[in-house]
Amino acid sequence: MEPDLFTAAAEDRQEKEPASSPLAVRMRPRTLDEVVGQRHLLKPGSPMRRLVAEGGPGGAGGRAGASSVILWGPPGTGKTTLAYVVSKATDKRFVELSAITAGVKEVRAVIDGARRASGGYGKETVLFLDEIHRFSKAQQDSLLPAVENRWVTLIAATTENPYFSVISPLLSRSLLLTLEPLTEEDVRGLLRRALTEERGLGGAVELPEDAEAHLLRVAGGDARRALTALEAAAGAAIAKGEPEITLATVEETVDRAAVKYDREGDQHYDVASALIKSIRGSDVDAALHYLARMIEAGEDPRFIARRLMISASEDIGLADPTALPTAVAAAQAVAMIGFPEAALTLSHATIALALAPKSNAATTAISAARADVRAGLAGPVPAHLRDGHYQGAKKLGHAQGYVYPHDVPGGIAAQQYAPDAIHGKHYYEPTRYGAEARYADVVEKVRERLRGENGG
Template sequence: MDLFESQSVDTQGVPAFSPTAPLAVRMRPTSLDEVVGQDHLLGEGAPLRRLVDAPTQQSHPLSSVILWGPPGTGKTTLAYLVAQASGRHFDELSAVSQGVKEVREVVASAKRRMAATGEETVLFIDEVHRFSKSQQDALLPAVENRWVTLIAATTENPSFSVISPLLSRSLLQTLRPLSPEDIRCLLHRALTDERGLGGAFTLDQQAELALVRLAGADARKSLTLLEAAAGAAGEAEETVISAHHVEVAANQALVRWDQDQHYDVTSAFIKSMRGSDVDAALHYLARMIEAGEDPRYIARRIMICASEDVGMAAPEILGITVSAAQAVALIGMPEARIILAEAVVAVATAPKSNAAYMGIDAALADLRAGKGGPVPLHLRDAHYSGAQALGHGEGYIYAHDAPHHVAAQQYLPDDLVGRHYYEPTMNGHEAMITKRLEALRELLKMR
């Protein structure tokens, strides 16, 4: 269900909601003071604060704005607040189901309205990243000529999903994910506010933890779950919403998942992949999924394990996990569970080596201990004027001119000559690297 279903509109086209609308709709902030989690955009003098606080159209011309942030962080709400506060007509389109035809109709109406009455228009486009390049191009004349003030919302990075001409003509504002405390604030407001549940229910501690966890950073999801849980409690003629009611509402078995469990299960998950126990790794993956962990977080942990624990023993595994993380971000749950499982199986069953990880940490330790003298003169940049007079590049041997394309010369600073950081294993692909590295180090020795 869309957040703004079951709505009417006022004389300016701004949605007005009935008491029978969903809880997430009824609890939409009516002022900036009710918006949570976006203080960096709404503080005194901040761009969005200035847009909303503008008292007249004439003295405060609005800039077009692109709002970038995760779902349920308030992008649509901010668009409504700007339109209401500025006194402009409001039109809303969704890039999911509408296209150039609807954009042109709105722009034509805005031009007629401006010519007839002088009233300006705010055009809100939700999920603007769903528009193709040509569809976004159709917005440019309207934005350039200020026929409309565009407020576009996107969950994807605008640098990749919004065309450059539209970005350059708009003010980009990034919304932050809501914190657990922000979600708690919204839940308690909905419990007590007359627009919400009006004090008819209370929330026990385990139910609150479950709602916060299941909602992630999504305000809309938290309120939708709360309303369903209140419905379950009401059907049982109870006024205290418990974890059982949340479980009924979420239609899933809730795994106990406090902060300790988060870290403990994540730790066991990584150690199981590192230890090559694929069955245990899949078990902990299932626990994380069932508990509502962000699949992108899980994908990041798998990528880290691929680089730290598989490493050069099977270097192709990192590419597999990176592709999996990208696919998870594109597809989302529940299908992302299959992609995550494939990545976990790949990491857990791969040969293991932490040699690259140990090598970079050893190099960093030497630097932090004060080791690492000046770069040898023959390796220094010799391309700028005066470099040769300083001896830069003198005596440098170009590797491709040497036998086997390996030039025997000093590469490390004087105080680290002979220091070996990378010590490959005999596992998987590193067995071949070990043999090759022995030959390379022999060739690099200066006679």
């Protein structure tokens, strides 16, 4: 029974002494109507509304037989908040564990406490398990008895795709809700509420527009980060006896210089364009400068990673066949780790791409091929290349006369592959840069073989 008493005491302290709690905790919504963003989850009749109204995921609000909820979304979008609101609205105990620090032992202790609480004084428990994707399969298996027997209402949070990171038995028993990133307006509204509400800063300081804009950039759509930065800046301003939080104070407290960069305006595209053009021009230092500007402005790291993947194919291609795998690996790593560590991965990829040999041959090749298709240069597929795996294909002459390349010395059969309309046209014109020089030698020999020349 001791864990229950400690939990209750902690909750009482939080309600009686809100000023001693972090601002992000004090501003935690108490009802669904106070939740910022996630309008798709909170509209009338939504699964989340029905879940709260009917007491848990097992009610009509959840999927048939569901006994847990999985919240999937980026950091700072309200996963912990929604779990807390569910526990409050349904009058259940709220116990929070993190998969980073907790193991099977801690999970079993919570489940045992939940069973005692339910049997002893009829109080059901919401177990919020943060970052469930960090649990191994065996650790996730340990949750199944509690979920199946409804000893706890499990609400699990993950920043990774649950179809890859959560075991199937648990997923099949869960109501999956996807959270969307908060918009700048969502975070702005939260900051302004925190400034004025009594449980927040109670109007102790004001926040000018330039300082607010910088806080929004620093937050990058993360509500918790925004409130933490606001609390630090407000504390510094109050300590200095200043009536408002200046931009200088915000810069000082978050240890970051204000970057003039509008993620929704021209500079967003200008800086992104400059990054790619610097990589294309092999100026690694300029590329790193623009990358730094995007990072410091709070740019979505996934946006940067997507641009790098495009650059790898558009400007490097086969001149360095490792460029695209490097960019893809960076994008995957960024999705898994997020900022601030993702900055290292983006730097790694940017340097590799900037210093790689360059070729736009893949870009010009597909552009030329698509232009011909749009111009009507298509024509029927040659008869010997058509599908012959159906009755009557032989009578039509389909797949007849096809030469199987593996049966020919060298593995290249002298036969026509392209439609008549473009037969003999060359779209791919390799450069002599980097690894593509090898492809330049190979492609001409292959074309000679296909024409039946040079011993083909």
